[in-house]
Every structure is written in structure tokens, then in C-alpha cells.
Amino acid sequence: MKCCLVTAAVATDFEDPDDAATRQVREVAAEPQLGILTLAAVLDQRGMAPRIFNLDRAYYEYLVDQRSRSVAGFARWAASRIASSGADVFGFGTICSSYPVTLRIAGHLKREAPGCDIVLGGPQASIVATETLAAFPFVDFILRGEADQTLPLLLDELSGKRRLSAVPGLSWRSPSGIQRNADAPLIEGLDSLPLPAYGLTGELDGAGGASLELGRGCPFGCTFCSTNDFFRRRFRLKSPERMLADMRAIASRFGIRSFRLIHDMFTVDRRRVAAFCDRLIQSGEEFAWSTSARTDCVDEELLGLMARAGCQGLFFGVETGSPRLQKVIEKGLDLDRARAAIDTTARLGMSNTVSLIAGFPEETWDDLRETMDIYMHTARHPGSHPQLNVLAPVAGTPIHARYQHQMVLEELCSDMSHQGRIHNQADRDLIRRYPEIFPNFYLLPTPGLDRAACLELREFLLAATARLRWLLVALHRSSTGILDVFLLWRRHRLALHPGLSGGSLRHYYIQPVFRRDFVGFVRRKVARFDSPAVRALLDYQEAFLKAETSDARLPRKGCTPARRLRASDKPVRARHVHVLQLDWDIQAVIDSLKAGQPAAVRQPVFYRTGLTPDDDIRLIRISPLLARALETCNGRRTVQACVTDLADCFAGSTTLRRYAAGYLLKNLLAENLIECRR
Numbered sequence: 076m077k078c079c080l081v082t083a084a085v086a087t088d089f090e091d092p093d094d095a096a097t098r099q100v101r102e103v104a105a106e107p108q109l110g111i112l113t114l115a116a117v118l119d120q121r122g123m124a125p126r127i128f129n130l131d132r133a134y135y136e137y138l139v140d141q142r143s144r145s146v147a148g149f150a151r152w153a154a155s156r157i158a159s160s161g162a163d164v165f166g167f168g169t170i171c172s173s174y175p176v177t178l179r180i181a182g183h184l185k186r187e188a189p190g191c192d193i194v195l196g197g198p199q200a201s202i203v204a205t206e207t208l209a210a211f212p213f214v215d216f217i218l219r220g221e222a223d224q225t226l227p228l229l230l231d232e233l234s235g236k237r238r239l240s241a242v243p244g245l246s247w248r249s250p251s252g253i254q255r256n257a258d259a260p261l262i263e264g265l266d267s268l269p270l271p272a273y274g275l276t277g278e279l280d281g282a283g284g285a286s287l288e289l290g291r292g293c294p295f296g297c298t299f300c301s302t303n304d305f306f307r308r309r310f311r312l313k314s315p316e317r318m319l320a321d322m323r324a325i326a327s328r329f330g331i332r333s334f335r336l337i338h339d340m341f342t343v344d345r346r347r348v349a350a351f352c353d354r355l356i357q358s359g360e361e362f363a364w365s366t367s368a369r370t371d372c373v374d375e376e377l378l379g380l381m382a383r384a385g386c387q388g389l390f391f392g393v394e395t396g397s398p399r400l401q402k403v404i405e406k407g408l409d410l411d412r413a414r415a416a417i418d419t420t421a422r423l424g425m426s427n428t429v430s431l432i433a434g435f436p437e438e439t440w441d442d443l444r445e446t447m448d449i450y451m452h453t454a455r456h457p458g459s460h461p462q463l464n465v466l467a468p469v470a471g472t473p474i475h476a477r478y479q480h481q482m483v484l485e486e487l488c489s490d491m492s493h494q495g496r497i498h499n500q501a502d503r504d505l506i507r508r509y510p511e512i513f514p515n516f517y518l519l520p521t522p523g524l525d526r527a528a529c530l531e532l533r534e535f536l537l538a539a540t541a542r543l544r545w546l547l548v549a550l551h552r553s554s555t556g557i558l559d560v561f562l563l564w565r566r567h568r569l570a571l572h573p574g575l576s577g578g579s580l581r582h583y584y585i586q587p588v589f590r591r592d593f594v595g596f597v598r599r600k601v602a603r604f605d606s607p608a609v610r611a612l613l614d615y616q617e618a619f620l621k622a623e624t625s626d627a628r629l630p631r632k633g634c635t636p637a638r639r640l641r642a643s644d645k646p647v648r649a650r651h652v653h654v655l656q657l658d659w660d661i662q663a664v665i666d667s668l669k670a671g672q673p674a675a676v677r678q679p680v681f682y683r684t685g686l687t688p689d690d691d692i693r694l695i696r697i698s699p700l701l702a703r704a705l706e707t708c709n710g711r712r713t714v715q716a717c718v719t720d721l722a723d724c725f726a727g728s729t730t731l732r733r734y735a736a737g738y739l740l741k742n743l744l745a746e747n748l749i750e751c752r753r
């Protein structure tokens with residue numbers, strides 16, 4: 076019996092090929108799906124030689140590399156590619172955000188290969204198994220919960236006597252109706268699982284990092300969280316020896332020394348976290364890793380040990396800054412302790428991803444104001460990634476059970492469920508028809524908030540934190556808080572662009588026009604946020620926008636990646652290099668904001684812009700000489716003319732001065748700060 080496993084899609088949220096092609100989307104889509112890869116390894120051990128079909132790779136092949144095709148045809152195209160594997164059984168992994176497209180593909184597949192068996196597994200299908208079998212006759216089986224032991228059992232039965240009632244965790248259709256076998260036992264000894272079958276897919280070839288499963292299950296019971304149902308709140312960890320062996324195996328096979336260690340909540344058991352860190356330190360391997368933690372399960376000593384063991388990043392789900400809501404959602408975090416954990420993590424050189432949620436039914440503006448305070452507290456650490464998501468009522472969660480009859484469907488839904496600008500119409504039709512299967516695309520009632528403002532707040536923060544982080548921090552400090560600044564801005568934005576909503580609103584915030592509009596808004600209202608830090612950062616933003624506009628007009632025709640300058644070449648600043656002259660020491664302003672003491676130092680300073688490894692813009696202080704040299708390279712003057720101009724900046728004989736000016740230009744070229752027009 077031949078089996079083909081199909082991953083859950085991530086990139087299919089993005090129907091526009093340009094959106095799908097961004098580095099951020101490609102990175103998320105390239106994440107190996109550990110569930111499917113572990114199942115493949117289990118089947119491989121049994122000699123079943125499974126195939127894996129990666130839906131994200133297929134989507135890129137279909138959409139980005141072959142732009143002539145319509146997105147609407149992807150499901151049918153993918154189904155025919157999957158069918159061509161000739162398998163007898165197709166096992167689909169499922170997650171809530173791409174469940175509609177997974178089901179559409181499965182439907183087309185059944186039409187292409189009517190004799191095949193279609194099995195769904197993973198978190199989403201497990202939770203809505205009975206509803207899915209009732210609504211979609213082409214789905215034959217749903218294997219609920221952890222399938223590492225039950226999938227081989229099911230495949231044995233499908234190739235043998237088909238005693239389906241003997242497979243734990245299986246939901247299936249019998250002549251008398253839908254059957255739901257008893258749950259399968261959880262896998263207690265996770266060390267018994269094989270290393271995910273990375274070799275089958277080639278996902279780690281040339282990759283900078285790898286994901287590895289560190290354990291499963293979280294014992295807490297937050298009312299919005301879906302992991303409780305799937306792993307039944309049973310906390311389990313792989314042993315330190317096993318983790319180390321897997322990391323070493325990946326390092327030796329793929330040359331990878333950086334790992335994302337996946338666990339819903341690693342830091343539940345302090346003793347075991349310490350044992351893991353001690354083992355890594357003893358090994359002397361110096362692997363880099365990141366993982367998830369609760370802020371009340373770590374302290375300075377443990378964080379220090381984690382940092383020494385190679386931990387470089389922590390994901391903290393703080394969810395809300397409101398002590399009242401912490402109780403309502405049964406998260407129960409002490410928020411002072413959360414702030415301290417965020418600060419300590421940053422001080423130890425680790426990055427923070429702090430996840431926050433807006434849109435709880437019981438939430439008020441005051442609660443959201445407190446959440447924004449945690450957001451901005453995190454944002455003032457440069458390596459941090461604060462996130463605000465709008466709540467999605469995921470099936471199987473207590474919050475969904477309570478509010479399922481009050482959900483509303485709007486053009487934009489939670490970004491946890493859909494991040495694209497356009498929502499596929501066929502998916503929307505399914506979502507509208509089956510709210511019980513796809514509730515995560517709906518929104519909850521929020522009588523104490525304006526839902527449209529919450530959705531826009533998320534888009535605003537995502538864009539503004541990426542491009543205007545320190546201006547946001549300064550505004551937060553010099554006002555009643557960033558939420559009030561946003562509400563004021565939103566009134567301004569509605570007057571400027573009244574017709575934006577849904578996908579067009581999302582699009583607006585990722586365009587350069589948002590930055591210009593927002594900087595213009597702050598300039599108009601600057602008296603309201605009167606602080607030197609706001610003025611300094613506003614000047615910087617305006618200078619940057621001006622330089623960007625004027626540099627866009629520099630001639631670039633004939634630019635070539637030259638290694639040497641010829642006298643007749645016309646050097647021009649590289650596209651990402653703008654020269655700014657400011658009256659403020661911006662680094663001093665940022666340092667004071669980081670330290671929580673808004674201040675600004677007036678002092679004329681030259682800067683140039685550069686790119687971070689993530690292609691973000693950074694500001695680099697430069698000497699007046701370097702500023703002048705870069706300004707001279709405007710694509711209109713020859714090297715000879717630039718040398719003549721710059722020679723004035725040096726002392727000595729004419730020959731010596733010209734030599735120094737030429738040497739300076741050569742260095743600019745070597746550092747990729749200028750290009751050459753020939």
C-alpha cells in the first residue's frame with residue numbers, strides 16, 4: 076500500500092504573487108512541518124516508504140513561478156499533482172488557517188482518484204472531526220490527536236481486514252452513521268519517536284536553522300488556546316540526551332547549528348529546563364536555540380542559565396496587559412513579573428517575541444490600553460518582537476464554546492487565521508456555510524470595543540513597529556499612551572482615506588504612503604506630544620523621507636556591478652544608501668528611550684542608511700567627509716570630477732589629495748555604498 080502525506084499550507088493566504096514572494100512569507104512557508112515529517116519517519120521505519128507532498132512549495136511553483144495561472148485553479152492543480160504520486164492513501168495535515176483550502180484540494184483529489192482513501196489528521200481536523208465527516212463525504216477518515224502510533228495501525232487495517240473500529244482515535248463513516256472510536260493513548264515516551272524525515276523533503280538543505288520538537292502538551296488551561304484539546308494538557312519532554320543527539324545529527328548532516336525547539340510551553344518544569352541547559356553546556360557544542368516560555372515560569376537565574384546554554388530567543392505569550400482580563404481568560408500572569416522577564420531576557424542578550432491579543436468579548440478600552448503598555452514596554456528593547464493579534468475563536472476552545480452563537484463574519488478576520496489581502500472566494504463560501512467547522516475565521520462580539528478599530532490597530536502596529544519603532548516609543552512616552560495616539564491617528568486616516576476597509580486597508584498599511592501620512596500627522600499634532608525625543612525622531616523621519624524621494628530620482632541607467640572604478644564612470648549611491656544631516660544625536664535619543672528617560676541631545680550629526688541582515692533600514696553615524704563623498708556620488712559626475720571635488724577635503728600636495736580622494740571612492744565601492752554607471 077502506497078501512502079502520500081500532504082502538509083498543511085501556509086502561503087496560500089497570499090493570493091497576490093508579490094505578497095507571497097516576500098521574504099517573511101517565504102520564511103514561514105519554508106518551516107518544516109514536524110508533525111508530518113515525524114509521521115513520515117515512523118512509516119519509513121516500518122518499510123512503508125511514504126511520499127511527502129509539500130503544499131507550500133507547490134503553491135510557489137504554481138503561483139510565483141508560473142504567473143499566468145489563476146489562483147482559483149490552485150486546488151484542482153495541486154490535487155492532480157498529488158494524485159500523480161499514485162498512492163492508495165493520502166494523509167493531510169491540517170491547521171485552522173488553511174483548513175478550507177485543504178478540504179477543497181481533498182475534494183478534487185477524490186474526484187481524480189475515486190478509489191483512494193483520504194485521511195485527515197492534525198489539530199483542526201481532530202477538533203471538528205464529526206462535523207467535517209458529516210459535511211464532506213469525500214473525507215473517509217479523521218485520525219484524531221497524536222497519530223504517530225495510530226497511523227501505522229490504520230494503514231495496516233486499510234491494507235488488510237479494514238477493522239476500522241479497532242483503530243483508536245479514528246473517526247469514520249459506517250453504514251449506520253459517523254463513528255468516533257475512543258481516543259488513542261498519548262505517547263508518553265517521546266524519545267521513542269524517530270528524528271523527523273528531513274531527508275525526504277530536502278527542506279534543511281542550505282537552511283540556516285532547523286525546527287526540532289522538544290516536547291508536547293501544556294498543563295495550563297487558557298480559555299482561548301487550542302493546544303489543550305490536541306495534547307490533552309499532558310506535559311511531556313524529550314530527554315536532554317535525545318535532544319542533544321538530534322541536534323548533533325542535524326549539525327553533522329546539514330551543517331546547521333541553530334534550532335527552534337518546539338514546545339507549547341517548555342518552561343513548565345524548572346528542574347527539567349535546568350537539566351537540559353546543563354547538558355548542553357557540558358556538551359561544549361555551543362548550539363544556538365530558541366523556545367517558548369511563560370513569564371511566571373522563569374526567573375533571572377534560570378534565564379541566565381538558558382542564555383549560557385545557547386538560548387537566543389524566547390516566545391512569551393502574555394496575551395493581555397489587563398490584570399482583570401488575565402483572570403477572565405484564566406492565564407493568570409503577574410504582569411510586573413512579565414515586564415521583569417521581558418527586561419531580563421533582553422538584558423541577557425536574548426530576543427523576545429511577546430504575543431498579545433485584542434478582541435476578548437469582556438475587553439474594554441482601558442484593558443486594551445494596558446495591553447498596549449506591555450506592547451510598548453517590549454518595543455523599547457531593540458531585539459524584541461511585540462505582536463498584537465486579534466482573537467480568533469478557535470474550535471474546541473472554551474471561549475468558542477461560550478460565544479459560538481454570537482460570532483460575526485467580516486471582511487477581515489483574525490490575522491491568526493488569514494493574513495492575505497484577498498480572501499479566496501471559494502474558501503469564504505465554505506466558511507459562511509460551515510461556521511461550526513471554520514469558526515476561527517469569525518470574530519467575537521466586543522461590546523466594550525470598536526471591532527473595526529481593533530482590526531486596524533493590528534495593521535497599524537505591525538507597520539509602524541517595523542518602520543517607525545522609536546517614534547512610536549517616544550509618542551507612547553509623551554502622551555497618554557500609544558492607543559490614544561492611534562485613535563487620534565485613525566480619525567485623521569479616516570478623513571484622508573475614507574474608503575479603505577478589509578483588504579484595501581491592510582494593503583494601505585504595508586505601502587510607503589502610510590509612513591508618509593503618519594509622519595505628516597505627527598508633524599501636525601506635534602505640539603500635543605511635546606517632547607524633544609518626538610521632535611528629534613520626527614526630524615529624522617522627515618529627513619529620511621525627503622532623501623528617499625530625491626534619491627529615487629538619481630540616474631541609474633547603465634549601473635553595473637563593477638569591482639574597479641574607471642575615470643569615466645559616474646558613481647551613484649546604492650539604492651539603500653541615503654545621507655541625512657540631522658540636528659540631533661539620534662543614537663543618544665534612542666538610548667534614552669531604551670533606558671526610560673526621554674531626552675534628546677541637540678548636535679549636528681551626519682548619518683547614512685544601511686540594511687540589516689533582515690533587509691530592514693538602519694541608521695549609521697558617519698563623518699562629514701564620508702557624507703560629502705556620498706553626496707558627491709550622484710550618478711551625474713564622473714569619477715574624475717568627484718575626485719576633484721573631494722580633493723579639497725584633504726591636505727598636502729595636489730597629487731596626494733587626489734590620491735586620497737580616489738582611495739575614498741574605491742572604499743565606498745568596496746563596501747557596496749556606491750555603484751557605477753558606465
Ligand code: SF4
Pocket residue numbers: 293294295296297300301302303339340369392406
Ligand atoms: S496559551 Fe500557552 S500557557 Fe495557555 S494553555 Fe496555551 S500553551 Fe498553555
